[in-house]
Amino acid sequence: MNAMTNLMRMPTRMFAGSQLKGLAGPILIILILSMMVLPLPPFLLDLLFTFNIAMSVMVLLVSMYTMKALDFAAFPAVLLFSTLLRLSLNVASTRVVLMNGHTGPDAAGKVIEAFGHFLVGGNFAVGVMVFIILVLINFMVITKGAGRIAEVGARFMLDAMPGKQMAIDADLNAGLIGEDVARKRRTEVAQEADFYGSMDGASKFVRGDAIAGLLIMVINIIGGLVVGMVQHGLDFSTAGKTYTLLAIGDGLVAQIPALVISTAAGVIVSRVTTDEDVGSQLTGQLFSNPQVLFLTAGIVGLLGMIPGMPNLAFLLIAGGLVWLGRGLLQRKPKQQAAQEAAAVQAANLAASSAETAEATWDDVAMVDPLGMQVGYRLIPLVDQSQQGELLGRIKSIRKKIAQEVGFLVPVVHIRDNLEIKPNTYVITLKDVEIGRGEAFPNQWMAINPGQVTGSLPGTPTRDPAFGLSAVWIDSSLRQQAQVYGYTVVDACTVMATHLNHLIQTHAAELLGRQEVQQLLDQIAKTAPKLTEDLVPKVLSLSTLHKVLQNLLDEEVPIRDMRTILDVMAEYAPTVKDPTELTTLTRLALGRAITQQLFPGDTEMQVIGLDGSLDGVLQQALGNSSGIEPGIADNLLRQAQAAIVRQEQMGLAPVLVVQHSLRVLLSRFLRRSLPQLKVLSHAEIPDSRTIKVTTAIGGRG
Template sequence: MNAIASFLRLPPQSFSGGQMKGLAGPILIIMILSMMVLPLPAFLLDLLFTFNIAMSVMVLLVSMYTMKALDFAAFPAVLLFSTLLRLSLNVASTRVVLMNGHTGPDAAGKVIEAFGHFLVGGNFAVGVMVFIILVLINFMVITKGAGRIAEVGARFMLDAMPGKQMAIDADLNAGLIGEDVARKRRTEVAQEADFYGSMDGASKFVRGDAIAGLLIMVINIIGGLVVGVVQHGLDFSTAGRTYTLLAIGDGLVAQIPALVISTAAGVIVSRVTTEEDVGRQLTGQLFSNPQVLFLTAAIIGLMGMIPGMPNLAFLLIAGGLLWVGRRLLLRAPQKAAAQAAAAQAAAAAAAPASEAAEASWDDVALVDPLGMEVGYRLIPLVDQSQQGELLGRIKSIRKKIAQELGFLVPVVHIRDNLEIQPNTYIISLKGVEIGRGEAYPNQWMAINPGQVTGTLPGTPTRDPAFGLPAVWIDAGQRQQAQVLGYTVVDACTVMATHLNHLIQTHAAELLGRQEVQQLLDQVGKTAPKLTEDLVPKVLSLSTLHKVLQNLLEEEVPIRDMRTILDVMAEHAPTVKDATELTSITRLALGRAIVQQLFPGDAEMQVLGLDSTLDGMLQQAMTSNSGIEPGLADNLLVQTQAAMARQEQLGLAPVLVVQHPLRVLLSRFLRRSLPQLKVLSHAEIPDTRRIKITATIGGRV
C-alpha cells in the first residue's frame, strides 16, 4: 500500500487502517461483479463457496449475540452482499458446469461434487426433492415471516414515534438530559423506524434469491443436456445424470447459506443508519467478536473433517478465522488481571491495624444535607463502571435548579443500604426521610397521564413524584404502551424526576447560610460596594437568609439577587422583621413573579375575594384575633371548589387579594392547598389586565 501511495504521490498514512476499512465495501462489490464475468478455476470456486458458508454462519451467530438496536446495524447491507455473492457464484459455477461438465462430477470443484454426491447420496431425484424443499422453506416460511415482522414493526414504530419524541422533550425540559443526549436519542428513534422499512425491502433479496436459485438449477439441467448431447456427444442418460447432479450440488451449496441468512433475518429485529459507511460496518461488526470467530472456525473445521468434503478449503478458512480471532483476543485488555491486582491492593490497604486508635473528631459523621440510599438491585444505576446513568442525571438536575432558583443545592450523597428492600430507594434531607419509592432497572414505568386508550399487564404502582397511576412493564411492551398513550420512562428517569420534585419542594430548607454567603460572594464580584455596605453593616446574614428562605417557600426564584439586595439596602435600616422585608421584596420582584405564573402579556384570569369576606379578614388581622375556626373551614372549602373550577377551565390556580392580607392567606392556605399561589394587587404590574373568574365568599 505504501508503494501505491508513492506511485500516486500520496503520503503512506493515506492508506490507514480506517481508510482501508472504508475501501472494503467497494472492493468487495467489484470482486463479486467480476466473478459474474471472469472464468474461475474449480479450486477458487471451492474457496469461495466455503467462504460463503462461513459468512452465513457468522452472520447468524452475530445476530444471535445482538443485544440491542445498534449492535448489528449493517445487517441489511450484509444481506445484499451475501445475496450478490451467492448469485455471482451461481453464474460462475454455471459457466464451469456447462463448459467442463462432460469431464466428470468434479468439473465444478470439490464442494459442488460433495453436495451433489455425498449429501444426497448421488441420487439426482433425491437431490431435486431436497433442493425444492429447501427453496420452499426459505421462500414460504422464513423469508415471508421475516418480511411480515419487518412490515408490522415499521407500522408500530411509526405510530410510537410521536410518543417517544414527547418523552425525549419532557426529559429535556425537566433537565434530566442535555441537548446532546436528546439529539442522540431523537436520532436513535429515527434510525429504529428506518430499520424496519429497510428490512422489509431487504427481505425481498432473499425471496428473489430463492426464485433465482430454482431457475438456475432448471437452466443448468436443460442447458447441460443440450451441451452434453449436442456438443460433446454424450448419450442422453449419461448427460442427464452428470449435469443434474452438478446442478443439484450447485443449487444446494447456494441455498443452504441462503437458508442460514434468512434465519438470521428472522432473528434480527433492529436496523439503524449510522455515521459509518457499509465497509466500516462490515469489518467493524462482523469481525469484532473473537467468540463468534472461534465458534465459526470450529463449525467450518468440523465440516472440513467430514469424509468426502474438501478438507483443504474448509480447514484453510477455519485456520484463517482462528488466526483473526486470536489476534483480536490478544488486543483485548487483560481485565481479569487488572481486577485481581486492584482487589489485592484494596485488601492490603484495608488490613486492620494492630492496635485500635483513639477516637477523634474524624470519627464524627455529620449529617448529609441531601442524601439517597438505594437497595442492592439499584446499585448498577449509580455505578459508573456499570454504565449507571443516575449520577449524570443528578448533575443535570443540580445545574437546572441552579439556573432556575438562583442557588446551587448541596451535592447528593448516594450510598447503598442492605437493610431496605432490594428495589427501594430513600431520599433524605438532613438525615430525615422525605421521599421513598421503588424502581426496577430492567423494567419501564408506563405512566397514565389521564388519556390512555387501553390497559397494560404489569405491576400496578404510582408515579412517586406526582402520584399518577402507573404500571411497571417489561421492555418489550414499550411500543405498545406508547401507542396506547402512556408516558414510558426508565427506572433512572423515575428516580431522577422524584429527586428533582423533592428538591424543588424543599428548596428553602436546602438554602443554608453557607449558600447565602456564596451568593453574596458571587454578587460581590460584579457589585462589591453593594455587598460590603449591606452585610453585615446594615443587615445581618441571618435576616437575609430568612428573607431568601421565605421567597423560596413561596416558589419565588432568587436569581435576581441585585434587586433583592437593593431592596434590603433601602428598607433594612428601618425594617427589621424578615416577614415584612419579604413582602417588600416581593413588590420589587412582582413583574418576575407574575411572568412566572402568566407568561406573555395575556389577560390574567384569577380568583378573588368577596368584599364581605375581605372585610372580615381585614378586621381579624387588625385585631390580631386570627381567623375564627368556622370562617377558616368555610374559606378552605370555598377555595377548594374555586380551584377545581379553575383547573377544569385549564387556568392557573392563583388568588389575588389586598396586599395586607397576602401573607395571612398565603400561610393559611399553603398547608392544605400547596398548589395555590396567592398574589397581592400591589405585586401585579399596571400593564397587566386582570379578570376575576371566581369569587371566594360570594357567588361565582
C-alpha cells in the first residue's frame, strides 16, 4: 500500500518540480526589479553581490564547456538577467551609499568595503584609474570584438541556411531520414539562424552596461559629495574620500562580473528560440555540469577566505554549489548506464540494417559549377605528362576574367568521357551542357574573318565560340592560310576561346553567393566600414547578389565594387527592388560602360530610335501594357538590320535610348540579339559626343 502511494505521489512531485523551473525566470525578474525600489540591508547586499560574482564565473565556465552554441541557448536570457541584476544592485547600493555613507566605509556592506580597500589599497585615485581601465577593456576590446564575431557568424550562418535546408529535403526525399528527424533538423537550422542572426544585438547589453557603470560611479561621487557636505556637514576632504572609495568599491564589484560576462559573450552572445521557456533553460543548462559547479564553488570559497571578505556569504554560496554538484554526480552513473544501453541498442540496430543499406553519403556526387568533358583523342591536350597546354590556358583564362570582369570564376573540372565522339569536347555549367565542339590536336583551324582571298582544302566547320565559317587544315597549310587572310589557331586555342566566351556569357550564373561574400571580404580589407555598415544591416546579401548578376547579364564588369557599394549605401535604405538598384548602379558606372563600348574620346556612332517609335514605347511603358506583337516584330527586324549596317561600317552595335526605356528594350532585345547593347542618354558622360548613324523607325 505504501509503495502504491509513493508511486502515485511521484508524478505530482515531478510536475511540481517542472512548475518551479518554469517560475524561476519570472520570480528572478520580480526580485531584480524589486531591488530597484525596496531598500536592502548591507548583509543582503553582500549576499547578492557574492551571488553576482558566482553567476558570472559560472556563465564563463559554462560557455567554455559548451560544445556548440545551441547547448547554451539560454545565454541571451542569462546576459539580460545578469545585466539587470548588476544594475539593480547598483541602484540598491547607491541608495545605501548616499543614505548611510557618512557612517563609515562599511555602510554599504563588507563586499563594497573590501573591493574599495583591499583591491585598490584604499587609494581612491588608484581605484578611479583601475575602474576606468576595466571599463575601457570591457567596452572597447571585449565587447567590440564580440560584436564583430556576431556579425561574421550571422552572415555565414544566414548564407549557409538555404543549403542546409536543401540537404535536409534531399535526405528526406531519398528516404535516409524520416519526417520526424527532418522536422527536428529543420528546427535546429532555424534555431541556429535565429541564434547567429541576433548575436550583434545581444552585445549591446554588455556595451550599455559598461556605459551605465561609468555614469553610476560619477553620480555616486558627485551625489556623495553633495549629501555628505550639505546634509551631514562633512568637510570636502572627508566626504570626497569616503564617498569616492564607496563609489569605487561599488563600481568594481559590478564591473568585474561584467568583464567576466563580456568574455563569455565573446563565445556565446545571442538568444535562440527553443522548445523550453527561459526558466527551464536557466535551471537546466546552468546547473547541468557538476564540474562547473565544483570549480565555481572552489573559486568562490577562495574569495571568501580573503581577509576582509564576508566569509559567511562566500562560503554559503560555495557550499550550495558543492551540494548541487554532489547531487548531479549521484545521478550521473544512472544516466551513463542508460546512455550505454541506448548505445548498445543503436549499434545492434545499425549492424542489422548495414546489410540492407543501399547507399551512403559517399555515393552522392556533387555538381561541378564548371566542367569540361573530352573525348579520348583530346586527352593529350589536358595531360601535363604529355605536354598538354589546355590546363595552362584555362588558368590564364580564369585570371584574365578575374581581372576584366571582377570576380574569380570556379575551377574548371576536366574529365574524359568515352560516350562522346573521340574529337568532341563538351562544356558544362552545373552539369548541364552549354557548349559543344570538335578539335583535332594535329590540325589547325583557319577562321574566315570575311575578307579572305582564297580557299583551303580541309574539313569545313564553324568557329564554336562566334559561329564564323572555318576549316580544319593540316599544319603544312598554316602559312598559306595566313597569306590568304585567315585567322589560324591551334586546337587548344579553339577550346580555350570557346570556354572563355561561354564563361563570359554565363558570368551571372557563375557568380554565386559565396563569390559575392568573397568580394565583400576583399573590399573589407581596404574599406571595412563600407561593408560593415551596409551588408547585412541595410542591404541583404541576396539583393546585392541579384544586382551584380543583373550587371553581368548586360556584360557590365563588377570590378568597381567600391562605386557599386557606394550606390547601394546611398539608395538601398529606400529602394528595395534589385532592378531599380541596377539602374542606379549603371548610372554611376556610366563612364566605365561607355569607355568599354567606345574606347578613347572619339565620337560615338550609335543606333537611335525614330521619334514616333519612341513615343509609342513611352506610351506602352506608361500603360504597363508591354510592346504590341506587331511593333515587337517590326522592332526586332529593324534592329537586326541596323546591327548589320553597323558591323559593315566597322562600328559597335549600340542602341542609345531614353533612360526610361532602357530596361524595357534591353530585356526585350537581349534574348534575340545578344550582341546589341542598349545604353541610355543618362549613362553617357556629358563630355562624349553622339552621332546617330542608323535610326530604328516605327514602321518597316
